Amino acid sequence: MREIDAILDRMLPVDCAIDLSGLSFMDSSGIALILRIYRRMQLAGGRTVVINPAAQPLRVLDASGIANLVRIVTTVKERANEV
């Protein structure tokens, strides 16, 4: 958490994209992290997007309601690998 804060403090991004394509398993610990980033970006008026979550992380994002807060983007290329 502190590392994420430090990076956001240093970079002051306008928007933030969280690339989950390499993550095969996620639970509510990941939700806390994404919420943290989302709230910080909100304060600065920036957007947060989650990119290419695998099936299991996506179900957790949906179940937690986080999918209503941050946009989830799935690129065609990534999906092609799953088929």
Next chain:
Amino acid sequence: MKFENYLKLEFPSKSSNEALARSMVGVFASQLDPSMEELGDLKTAVSEAVTNAIVHAYPNTLGRISIRCRILEENRLEIVIRDWGVGMADVEQARQPLFTTGGEERSGMGFTIMESFMDSLTVKSRPGAGTTVVMKRRLPRRRVER
């Protein structure tokens, strides 16, 4: 209650044992031939309950965690996760979405995720005595049996 098979596990509340616990339950559940999605749901629910035992039940010590899995009639899997840690005074409140005593590191979504991924969730707890989480999920066999 009649059962077809069971598994018992016990381990200390080291965070590295969370991945171990969810994999072991996943392997046990595989005999019911679950889909990838069902398997992911089970592992996620186990991960939530075990993480709770590790971080909340034994905040500053290492304690004992036990998992018992049973395959009941009609392809129902029962998973019982138990700790002998600090326990909870108000289980109803703890189960509310976003309720957490864990500060910013936690989202308070653990019980909500267990509930949505399992058919049933029962939580019994007493301060100072520990917590027992019982969850069940039916896994309809997809394999055609002749």
